[in-house]
Amino acid sequence: MSILLNPKKYRDRNYPDERSKEIMLKMIDWFEKKGLAKQKEQYHAREFCEDFQKFVTEEGFFETLLLPKGYGSDPNQYYSTYRMYEFSEICAFYGAAYWYTFHVSALGLNPVLMGDNEEAKHRAAAKLKENALCAFGLSEKEHGADIYSTEMKLYPQPDGTYLARGSKYYIGNGNVANIITVFGKIDGTDEYVFFLVDSAHPNYECVQNIIESNQQYVAEFKLNDYPITEADILSRGQKAWDDMLNTINVCKFNIGSGATGIVTHSFYEALNHAYHRVLYGKRVTDFPHIKRLFCDAWLRIMGMKLFGLRATDYMRVANENDKRYLLYNPIMKMKVAMQGEKVHEHLFDIIAAKGFEKDTYFEQAVVELTGFPKLEGTRHVNMALIIKLIPSYMFMPAEFEEVGRITDNRSDDFLFRQGRTRGYAKTKFHDYNIAYNSMAHLPNVKVFMEQIQAYKEFLMVSGPDLAKQMQDFDYLLAVGELFTMVAYGQLIIESAKIEGISDEVMNQMFDLFIRDFSAYAVELYGKPINTDAQLEKILKMIKRPVPNQAEFEKVLNEEVYSLVDAYIQNP
Numbered sequence: 001m002s003i004l005l006n007p008k009k010y011r012d013r014n015y016p017d018e019r020s021k022e023i024m025l026k027m028i029d030w031f032e033k034k035g036l037a038k039q040k041e042q043y044h045a046r047e048f049c050e051d052f053q054k055f056v057t058e059e060g061f062f063e064t065l066l067l068p069k070g071y072g073s074d075p076n077q078y079y080s081t082y083r084m085y086e087f088s089e090i091c092a093f094y095g096a097a098y099w100y101t102f103h104v105s106a107l108g109l110n111p112v113l114m115g116d117n118e119e120a121k122h123r124a125a126a127k128l129k130e131n132a133l134c135a136f137g138l139s140e141k142e143h144g145a146d147i148y149s150t151e152m153k154l155y156p157q158p159d160g161t162y163l164a165r166g167s168k169y170y171i172g173n174g175n176v177a178n179i180i181t182v183f184g185k186i187d188g189t190d191e192y193v194f195f196l197v198d199s200a201h202p203n204y205e206c207v208q209n210i211i212e213s214n215q216q217y218v219a220e221f222k223l224n225d226y227p228i229t230e231a232d233i234l235s236r237g238q239k240a241w242d243d244m245l246n247t248i249n250v251c252k253f254n255i256g257s258g259a260t261g262i263v264t265h266s267f268y269e270a271l272n273h274a275y276h277r278v279l280y281g282k283r284v285t286d287f288p289h290i291k292r293l294f295c296d297a298w299l300r301i302m303g304m305k306l307f308g309l310r311a312t313d314y315m316r317v318a319n320e321n322d323k324r325y326l327l328y329n330p331i332m333k334m335k336v337a338m339q340g341e342k343v344h345e346h347l348f349d350i351i352a353a354k355g356f357e358k359d360t361y362f363e364q365a366v367v368e369l370t371g372f373p374k375l376e377g378t379r380h381v382n383m384a385l386i387i388k389l390i391p392s393y394m395f396m397p398a399e400f401e402e403v404g405r406i407t408d409n410r411s412d413d414f415l416f417r418q419g420r421t422r423g424y425a426k427t428k429f430h431d432y433n434i435a436y437n438s439m440a441h442l443p444n445v446k447v448f449m450e451q452i453q454a455y456k457e458f459l460m461v462s463g464p465d466l467a468k469q470m471q472d473f474d475y476l477l478a479v480g481e482l483f484t485m486v487a488y489g490q491l492i493i494e495s496a497k498i499e500g501i502s503d504e505v506m507n508q509m510f511d512l513f514i515r516d517f518s519a520y521a522v523e524l525y526g527k528p529i530n531t532d533a534q535l536e537k538i539l540k541m542i543k544r545p546v547p548n549q550a551e552f553e554k555v556l557n558e559e560v561y562s563l564v565d566a567y568i569q570n571p
Contacts, residue, residue: 003305004264005089006567016409020083023061031094036569043364048217049097053133062132066109069411071125078411081315088254092261096368097215099258104172108134110247111181111194113416115234124179133173137182141169152184164226174219175206183244192240196232246418253329256336259372260304263343266365268567270347275564291556297346298560299509303492304336310495316406318414323427327389330382335484337372383480388425390483397431405498435493443546444510451517454540455482461533469529478524485517508555511545518542
């Protein structure tokens with residue numbers, strides 16, 4: 001059973017309401033009417049997607065998708081992470097430029113919605129009707145992700161107003177957004193502040209687009225004594241700091257769904273090409289190494305999709321007493337995006353020179369996806385967060401009510417009031433063994449569980465010294481990749497049971513995960529700071545999957561190759 005996005009069959013999905021259905025289907029129809037040729041023409045011309053901006057503004061899509069209950073013109077308005085997931089995946093399926101304008105608009109709007117200024121929330125909601133695109137003014141040229149060192153300042157004036165002075169860098173939509181949330185400090189203090197500016201204001205200077213390789217406009221902008229009043233200030237002090245981090249917490253989720261959309265389209269295109277190509281008297285898809293590459297690519301995308309759907313459920317049930325999303329979210333951003341890069345490696349090995357041709361989707365996709373793991377915190381930054389949760393997740397499970405698949409029209413309002421960003425390492429999780437035990441009858445899940453047990457033993461023999469060892473970021477990444485695999489597999493199993501994925505598919509997926517886990521273990525084994533006790537446990541993590549050639553062929557032919565010509569974008 002394939003759960004991959006297929007725009008040609010999207011009308012068959014279950015939608016919680018007619019407005020949700022309308023948004024997804026109209027967006028797909030818009031892309032398909034544009035067609036691949038026009039899309040590639042705009043891509044190569046590096047044309048900013050003004051047509052997309054106009055369409056989503058006229059249709060009010062962002063007003064529906066980005067606003068929580070109580071804002072906007074729809075009395076039935078609600079914010080749904082599931083709906084955001086679907087829209088994000090669709091946009092990226094057709095091109096990262098469209099996805100990016102959506103993603104940075106969510107980033108830009110969230111500090112308003114999380115802030116203390118109620119009037120500003122309604123002002124922003126009204127502005128979405130005129131221009132849907134927003135921007136998030138956080139990064140600076142000299143400091144990048146070092147947000148402690150922000151140099152943007154508000155200078156107090158005698159009449160109680162302020163003048164904003166400073167510059168921001170890497171700001172998507174900074175050329176056109178009328179809602180730009182800017183993070184800075186009050187001059188002469190250490191007080192952080194979030195405030196609103198508009199790119200149309202004369203004291204706003206859009207200096208340049210700092211990239212030239214694609215359609216995105218990633219701005220450097222300056223505020224030249226831009227006048228700010230209390231009506232423009234969204235939050236101050238600790239609240240501003242927390243709103244900044246919580247905004248990133250919510251929105252980096254889009255990166256995983258975006259990556260899934262991109263590689264799904266790439267997969268269809270590569271499969272169609274390879275199946276219809278004959279070399280040395282054989283279909284390309286009949287060569288043994290091609291079979292393995294296609295099956296691994298499909299299994300990775302299935303894992304990406306299953307994890308994303310399940311992580312969406314945990315985003316939607318989040319509350320003060322359930323913050324499990326704080327682990328699943330950075331995994332969604334980092335792990336899923338990096339899995340997408342592996343998918344492209346597999347597909348590029350299959351289609352080779354075809355992947356460079358200018359009229360293919362793949363040619364742009366493989367370039368655009370490389371940026372996804374680097375957005376909203378690098379692999380290192382997100383792994384540093386993830387690693388803090390090892391003790392709680394691995395050794396101190398808590399009790400939670402079981403969570404099902406959540407696609408209804410409830411409003412995920414907690415995401416806009418997450419509160420203080422502290423106590424992260426104390427986050428509680430349910431027992432990962434519940435999921436794994438439910439599939440322990442599958443030979444490769446059983447082997448994977450043995451790898452997890454060896455990893456747990458590694459953590460126990462490491463003791464308190466592990467924290468010191470992980471001050472070495474290279475070592476931290478190696479330890480963290482193995483931990484991430486445990487949580488990744490857990491949510492995929494939970495999701496697979498909900499979606500009715502067959503045992504054959506899951507056994508083959510864990511064949512792949514055993515190989516991945518072993519590769520990460522070999523990487524960790526090579527680190528010079530391991531102790532002898534650690535090396536012994538790491539060796540136990542290196543396992544071989546239980547081979548089942550008949551099962552592999554069944555999954556390949558009935559699942560993977562059944563998708564030949566299932567989707568072809570309109571020309």
